[in-house]
Amino acid sequence: MTEKQAQKFLVLMATKFKIPAPKLIWSGRATRGTANYYQYSVTVGPKCLCSTLKNILIHEFAHFLIYQRSNCAEPCSPNGRITPHNWQFVDALIDCATVCYGNPAHYDWDTEYRSIQASINKRFPEWKIKNG
Numbered sequence: 001m002t003e004k005q006a007q008k009f010l011v012l013m014a015t016k017f018k019i020p021a022p023k024l025i026w027s028g029r030a031t032r033g034t035a036n037y038y039q040y041s042v043t044v045g046p047k048c049l050c051s052t053l054k055n056i057l058i059h060e061f062a063h064f065l066i067y068q069r070s071n072c073a074e075p076c077s078p079n080g081r082i083t084p085h086n087w088q089f090v091d092a093l094i095d096c097a098t099v100c101y102g103n104p105a106h107y108d109w110d111t112e113y114r115s116i117q118a119s120i121n122k123r124f125p126e127w128k129i130k131n132g
């Protein structure tokens, strides 16, 4: 996925969920995706290796979805960095995966954080995702 495609993808998701599109920051140094509420931005780049860029963007976008769902009351650190991956986040991620893949089981849960995998395994054991 190129920078332009990533930008388009965020706009498309934002349109589907009727929230403002986060700004894309394309960084040659980023090795993982990050979301920042204060800048309202998602940082990714070609060096993000642990997952596909699409998956990373879906994950980061889900942070903005709960942020908007909580009327921007979602807690974050003083520099605007992100919340815990709580159940509201997992719900938002499932919604994003549903929009992107039709069936949320098709999202690449194997690359997610362990706490998210554990939460998914509990709720949807039939998806048979790896844990850890």
Ligand SMILES: [Zn+2]
Pocket: 059, 060, 063, 082, 085
């Ligand atoms: Zn996250």
